[in-house]
Amino acid sequence: MHPITRLLCASALVTCSTVVVANAADTGARTHWHQAIQSGYESLATDAAELATVATGYCNEPTPESRERLQSAWLDAFLAWQRVRYVNFGPVENSNLSWQFQFWPDPKNLVARKASYLLGTDEPVTDEVIEQSGVAVQGFPMVEYLLFDEQLNGSENALPATRNCEVLTAVTRHMSSNSRTLADNWTAFKPHYLETAQYRDATIKAGMTALEILEERRLAQPMGLRGNGKRNPYITDAWRSGNSLMGVEATIVGLQQQFLPGLVTLLEAGGNLALAERIRHQFASVTENFPQAHVPVTNLLGDDSQFRLLQNLYVDVSQLTTLVNDEAAVALGVVRGFNSSDGD
Template sequence: MQDLKKLIGIAALSLASANAGASTEVDIEQQARSLWHDAILAGYQSLATNAGDFSRAAEAYCESPDYASRKSVEQAWLNAFLSWQKVRFVDFGPVENNNTAWQMQFWPDPKNLIAKKARYLIKSDAEVTPEVVDQSGVAVQGFPMAEYLLYDEPLNTSDTGLPAANTCRLLTSVAEHIQNNSEALASDWQSLRESYLTTEQYRDATIRAGMGALEILEERRLAQPMGMRGTGKRSKYDADAWRSGNSLKTVEASLEGLKTYFLPGLSLLLNNSSQPELTQSIKGQFDEALGHFPELREPMATLLQDESFSQLQGFYVDLSQLVVLVNEMASVELGVVRGFNSSDGD
C-alpha cells in the first residue's frame, strides 16, 4: 500500500508539471519512463521479498513438517506467486536473460512436462540438489513446479508426496531457485535505470508489454479455458495455477499489477496527447474489471460450471473492453504497433 501511495504521489506531481505546460514531449516521455521504472522496481522488490519468505517457509516445513508449517509454506508460495503475477507483464530487460520469465513460470504446459519431470527427479536414485534444479530446465525451476509439489492430489496421496525426503529437497531447491532469480531481477532492473530512462525505445517496449499482457489475459488465460478458443471445450487445464485453484486470483493480481505499475506512466502520456479523456476511460475500465473480485476468487473448475459461468462471462466482457481501450485506442493515439510477444507460449 505504501508503494502504491508513493507511485500515486509521483504520478500527481508529474501530471501537475505537464499540465502547467513546463514539459516538452521529450520531458513527458522521460517522466513516463521514470514512473514505469520506479513502479516496476517496487514490484520486483516485493517479489524478491516474498520469494525469500517462500524459500524460508519451505525450509522450515521440510525441517519440521506439520499442519501449521504446511499451511505456512502454501501461503508463502501464493504470496510470492501473486507478486510475480503483478510484474509478469514485463517481457523485456533482465527478465529476458536466460529465459528467466519461463524459469519463473513455465506455462502453458500442454504436455504436462512439470509432472513428468517431477516424477523423474523424485524417483531418481540421485539426490535432488539446487545444482540439479539449475540444470533441469525451465519446467522444473519455477512456481508451477512448486505448485505441483504442494497441491497435486495423486502425488500427495502417494508415498512420494510431501514431506518425503527427495520431494522436500526438490521443493526447497525450487524455492531457492525462485528466490535467486527474484533477487537478480530486482538488482538487474535497478542497474538498468540509466539506460531505461535515456533510451526512447523503452517507451514503446513498455507499452507493448502492457498490451501483450492484456491480450494474453483475454485470449489465453480466460477465453481458452472458457472454451471460446482452441478446442471450443471448457477446461480448467488450459488455465494456469489450476492445481491450487488460484487461476482467477492470478488473473486479479495481473490486473492489479498493470493498474499499479503500468497505468500511471500510460496515463501521463495520454494526458499529454490529443485524447486525454482516454485516461479516465481506461482507469474506469480497470475498476470495472477488478470490481468482479473478490466474488471471482474461485477455482476455475467451479466457475466453468453452468451455474457460475455467467460470472466469468461478465468479467470477460469487461476485460475485453479494457483490451480495446488500451490495445486499440490508446496504442493508436500513442503510435505504438502491437508486435510479437515472446511470453505468449505459441
C-alpha cells in the same frame, strides 16, 4: 515583421512547445514505470525469500500449521510474480528468467513429467541439478505440483517425504536467488532504461501483450470461447491450487498500479484526456466487478449460473484490451507486432 514570417515563427514555437511537452511526458512515464516495476520486483524478491525460508522450516518440522504457512507463502510469492509478469523486456529476458519463474503454457504437462523423473531418481538434489533440469522444474508450477497435485499428494511419496523436501527446498532457493538477481539487475538497468527512448514503446507493448494473453489464453481458451469450444480448466496457469483467478486479478492489479499511471501521463500529454479517463475507469470496473477470486475456476466452468461471472469478467477484460491495444496504441503511435500474444 512580415505576416508570413510571424506565422512561421508562431508555428515553430508551437511545434517546439509540443515536442518539449511530449519529451517531458515520456521521461515522466518511464521514470514512474521504472520505479513501479522496481517496487514489484522487490516485493517478489522478499516473498520468494520468505517462501524458501518457510519451505525449509516445513521440511525440518512438518506439521499441519507449517504446511498451511508453506501454501500461504507460495501463494504470496506467486501473486507477487503475477503483478510484474507483464514485463517482458530487460533483465527478465536474461537466462529465460520469465520461463524459470513460470513455465506456462504447459499443454503436454511437462511439469508433472519432469517432476516425476526428478523425484524418482537417486541423484542428490543440489542447486546445480535444479539449474540443469530445465525451466519446467525451476519455478512456481513445480512448487505448486509438490504442494497441490492430487495424485502425488495421495501417494506415499507426498510431502514431507525426504526426496520431495529436497526438491522443494532446492527449487525455492533457486526461485529466491533468481528473484533477488532480477531486482538487482533492474536497479542497474535504470540508466539505460531512462536514457533509451525505445523503452517507451517497449513498456507499452508489454502491457498490451499482457492484456492479450489475459483475454485470449487465461480466460477465453479455458472458457471454451476459442479452439474446440469445450471448457477446460486444466489449461489455466494455476489449476492445481485453484488460484488461477487470483492470478488473473493480481495481473490486472499490477497493470493498474504499475503500468496505467505512465500510460495516462502519455495520453494526457497528447490531449487524449477522455481516452485516459475511459481506460482508468475500465481498469476500476475490472477490479471492482471481479468474480469470487478465491473460487477455483473449475467450479465456475462447471456451473452455468457461476459461468456467467466468468463471462462478465471476460467482457470487462476484452473492453479494457480494446481501449489499450487499439485506441491508446493508435493515439500514441505504437505499432503492435504480428501475433504479439504468442509466447508468455
